[in-house]
Amino acid sequence: MLSRRAFSTALLTTLAAPLVSRAAAQTASDMGSLAGELPQLHAIMVQRGEDIVLAEAFRGPGLDRVANIKSCSKSIVALLAGSAISQGAIAGVDATLGAVAPSIIPSDATPGAADLTIEDLVTLRAGLEGTSGGNYGAWVNSGNWVAFALRRPMVAAPGGRMIYSTGTTHILGAALAVATGDSLLEQARAVLGRPLGIEIPAWTRDPQGFYFGGNEMALTPRAMLRIAVLLRDGGRFEGRQVVSTDWMRASVRPRTRSPWSGLDYGYGWFLSESGFIIARGYGGQIIAAHPERDLAVAITSDPNAPARSDGHFGRLMELLEGPLLAAP
Structure with a gap:
């Protein structure tokens, strides 16, 4: 097994090589x-x-x-968000969760949850306490993943700093499903699967039936x-x-x-x-x-x-x- 030091040395040696020999070495x-x-x-x-x-x-x-x-799924969901906007199912990145998918917002959601925008969600700047890391287990074992994520306290201003949270992308995925009328699986197959000629198998769904919006x-x-x-x-x-x-x-x-x-x-x-x-x-x-x-x-x-x-x-x-x- 190559050590990190040896690996870095190999890279430096390659990058330091003269242009002519570099072309030969970097096959x-x-x-x-x-x-x-x-x-x-x-x-x-x-x-x-x-x-x-x-x-x-x-x-x-x-x-x-x-x-x-894993979380490359978040980037796929982002592409689906762009498609939903292009097709007119969502007005734009400034559209709020309350306007796009009010049905997924619990009555006891943290104040301001309904005002989160699609841009807040797709950039992981919702301001909500994250569901990744130490909170991940409690979140995926809850009875309603979207509601759990929307009940997290606001720990930063929406649109401010990045808070890495799979729950934020899952909220976005659920909103896309409500806004388009198609599950994330259906959207992924229509937007990416068929045009690219790739298979997209079904994956994990939450207790309400929403496909996992940021993992798996x-x-x-x-x-x-x-x-x-x-x-x-x-x-x-x-x-x-x-x-x-x-x-x-x-x-x-x-x-x-x-x-x-x-x-x-x-x-x-x-x-x-x-x-x-x-x-x-x-x-x-x-x-x-x-x-x-x-x-x-x-x-x-x-x-x-x-x-x-x-x-x-x-x-x-x-x-x-x-x-x-x-x-x-």
Whole structure:
């Protein structure tokens, strides 16, 4: 197993190489070798332009079987929110929860819950106490996940700082289901599944029947890569505009910043300084795109092991920002 120091040394050596030798060193084989030394990593796929330059499954279920993408689900829900707005089911990002889906708001919701906007929810700036971390167990064991999340106290002003909370995205998902009349599964299949030619299996639902709005979706690495290509190409896939250009442009404008990773955050997507647009899921699940470098990436990892910014996720970012970004 490659140590973090050795891994970093390998990256620095590669990046410090002269331009001519760098092109030779940074082959798909070299990138695959570095990726394979990450013990939590299961599979990686990299597409540059129209060419898949790396497709390796080192461990785990492989490239053609589904993996739990964990919180990458949040980014998928964000795309569905954009579609609902484009189709007129929701007036816009300024529409309030009380206007979009009043039926999901409990009578004892925290004051101000009805005034939360779609933008507050999709950027994780609802101000509500989070349901992730230490509150996660109590939340998913409650009898009504949406009501539980909307009863959390306001610990920040809505539209202010980012509070990472799966409950916030679940509220958004439930609102989308009410506003469109279609479940998140139906929306995901219509908006992404059929246009991209990918399978989207059913996933976990809450006690009221709402599909989990921020976790537990499952996709194959190949399907994840197609979503990365969609993201890279501004919402287009194989010549068709699948997600509106306006929503894609709005999605990659920084709205807040993660207090954990330091990455900027737009409409459901993390944004790196180098230009990567990233969906991130627990354990090291990644859907990433770099439009300027014509690059799309899908990564799956052990879904049961943590991947902190100073651990496995940090090493994945080194891989993205180092050899993958620099490769010709």
